[in-house]
Amino acid sequence: MSTGLERGQQPPVDVTEDELAALIGDRALARDDHLNAPGFVIRPDDVQDVLTDLRDEAGFDHLANLTAQEYADRYESIYHLRKYADPTQEVSVVVPTTTDEPVSQTAEPVFRTADWHEREAFDLVGIDYEGHPDPRRILLPETWQGHPLSRGYDQEKPQLVTLTEHANPVQPDHHDDESDTMFLNIGPHHPATHGVLHIETVLDGETVVDVDPDIGYLHRCEEQMCQQGTYRHQIMPYPDRWDYVSAGLLNEWAYARTAEDLADIEVPEYAQVIRTMGAELCRIAAHMLALATFALDVYGDFTAIFQYGMRDREVVQDILEDLTGQRLMFNYFRLGGVAWDLPEPREEFFEKTRDFLDGLPAKVDEYNDLLTGNEIFQIRCHDTGILEPEVAKQYGCTGPVARGSGIDYDLRRDDPYGYYDNLEWDVVTEDGCDNYSRVLVRMQEVEESAKIIEQCVDLLEDWPEDERTVQSNVPRTLKPDADTEIYRSVEAAKGELGIYMRSDGTDKPGRFKIRSPCFHNLSALPEMSEGEYVPDLIASLGSLDIVLGEVDR
Amino acid sequence: MSSEQPRTQIYDSTAPSTDTRDSRIGEGADDRFNSKLREAFGSTPFILTKFDKFMNWVRGNSMFMLQFGIACCSIEMMHTYAIKHDLDRFGAGVPRASPRQADVMIVPGTIVSKFGPRMKRVYDQMPEPKFVVGMGSCTISGGPFQEGYNVVKGAEEIIPIDIHVPGCPPRPEALVYGIAKLQERIRNGESTPVVVKPYELEEFGDLPQDELVQKLADDIDEEDLVMRYNWADSP
Secondary structure, eight states: OOOSOOTTOOOOSOOOHHHHHHHHGGGEEEEOOOSSSOEEEEOGGGHHHHHHHHHHTTOOOEEEEEEEEEOSSEEEEEEEEEOSSOTTOEEEEEEEEESSOOEEEOOTTTOTTHHHHHHHHHHHTOOEEETOSOOOOSSSOTTOOSOTTSTTOOTTSOEEEEEOOOOOTTHHHHOSSSOOOEEEEEOSSBGGGTBSOEEEEEEETTEEEEEEEEOOTTOOOHHHHHHHSOTTTTSTTTGGGTSTTTOHHHHHHHHHHHHHHHHTOOOOHHHHHHHHHHHHHHHHHHHHHHHHHHHHHHHOOTTTHHHHHHHHHHHHHHHHHHHHSOSSOOOOEETTEESSOOOSSHHHHHHHHHHHHHHHHHHHHHHIIIIITOHHHHHHHTTOSOOOHHHHHHTTOOHHHHHTTTOOOOHHHHSOOTTGGGSOOOOOOOSOOSHHHHHHHHHHHHHHHHHHHHHHHHHHHTSOGGGOOOBOOOOSSOOOOTTOEEEEEEEOSSSEEEEEEEEOSSSSEEEEEEEOHHHHHHHTHHHHHTTSBHHHHHHHHHHHTOOHHHHHO | OOTTSOOOSOOSOOSOOOHHHHHHHOTTOOGGGSOHHHHHHTTOOOOOOOHHHHHHHHHHHSOEEEOOOOSHHHHHHHHHHSTTTOGGGGTOOEEESSGGGOSEEEEOSOOBTTTHHHHHHHHHHSOSSOEEEEESHHHHHOGGGTTOTTBOSOGGGTSOOSEEEOSSSOOHHHHHHHHHHHHHHHHTTOOOOOOOOSOOEEEGGGSOOOHHHHHHTTTSOTTSEEEEEOGGGOO
């Protein structure tokens, strides 16, 4: 698949704001600067033009997010662009459309990932994208009436949901005397889909001809819930439930970082170290589950590796429970710090964490013996589910999926936050682009996380007693200035977890949009599995490590 | 005593007859091979009980769970099946991937409008007698997402539920307790009466004609199954 980028001719990494303004030129109707990036307002029929220029001339090759929202007088789509080479370089392209006729040009030919994004924007907010290849609803059922995040939506309205048989989408093309295709529903209740994903698959023999992930079986209105909550306390419990595979603290950090930057809140250094340690513990737990369920997917191995993964997760969860008070839904971060200090007696907590870290190398060796060194496993995973880096960038893939395709992109290093900057650790990449590399990346990331935790424990142990401030002073009610807009992201277990927030002058956000890494990673599934065998489709799905709570939000 | 004569009463000791066992494994062997139950029965190999009672006892002690992951709670459910908590110890921990082979369905998570009809279908596919454990606040009332436009306010709106386990998510111990309670109920022969539910799968043609039905009439076949959500009537 061509991305339009010519090889050899690298666009510049650093682009100043003036250069951007010159590049967009007259097409910019106005400026609408966000806290994180310069924003340019453009006409709805200039979208492809401007985005192509930004991608090819200025090197913005990552469509991180697309936010749609309705104001009293207009609809707005905001394209948040950044660079894989340097994610601190950001630009927002704002596309307003009228209320009577909300039609905007599609960005799908420029960034493939805009496909799902624009479907979501149509589904929830109601903006039409002209020229979109597949203008359907994505999260809500096809028969849904109205667009729930638009103004004046009546939530009491009755709705009808059908339970019809799904039709084979390519049958007319393939049906003849010689060959016949078979339509196969995988999910929404299926052990290999990691939740309630539905994959409409068309098979020709054992080869996958067409794959269409059908999502939305766990769309529980996270954005609406966050828009109804106050900044200070009511939003924080929800991030835990996006990526619920024990990655709670990583998600909370996404919200904490965005809200702290929006309201200009300082976080004490001590709290940052605790956050860093907690987040990396969560990452280990999440990667352990990814590994365990992946083994379950490719081997059907419920007895050995799955149970081993669970055993090690229990240990991590115990430590996290000591720290936060909960096993899974931590609700431990607060704006401006964390809820409380480390548990007393501190020595016991440190000892427990150290014990876990000391035992980890042996466990990783065990996994390597059982899993990555296993011949059957290698045959299943090597050279299957190929995701080329250029394709991965087009789909906005991040996290271990991107790093398994050799894209050196990790927000902990590239867009530093917390205490990561002051610690010694490495970003893991693998060049294989296949299922095997993605597993290897996760396994090595566990070791890197352990390194980070070890350094954090050392720091916390020696921290002077009178400087242990866990929270800065934060006003009881937060009311950021009206119409401040921000997009911030952190490196969660699955990749770049970003949040766009617009304040409207009250103590609740005017618009809260979640940029989910799994959503993007999953959208690349057809690229990885079409033309391959069915078992490889399952392996690819497992190696993407999706969490439906985060895909559907 | 001759075995040709039917025995009308026990006139020797009622202590368990251990002759056969002793001759096999030597005298004074460990008692653990003979269960308390066996001792209570004495030498007779027969039990007299009501068949229904026996079946309930059997049912409660060999439950096949449906392997059914929905949301956050399914992670804790996996931990309940796995090492440390090990639900199988209680005779209730074999997850089956197919609803046709399962007795118990643990509903671990939020039910949304799109998934409601599918869950109903999966439940209908399970053979009788079947039992449902609702895990977590979402299956009770919609939990933290209750105000969501897309969230069904509790799984009981769609299928009957025997045991509710509260928590967000409940700890594995709580789920084990809930299942132990379910087993107790099954052993006692109790089950939840099926009440009329507000959300049922119906043929589209059978729905009362209103604005919404008329609007969708062109898109939906008369005989297609649909679920109609009357959000205003939800608790």
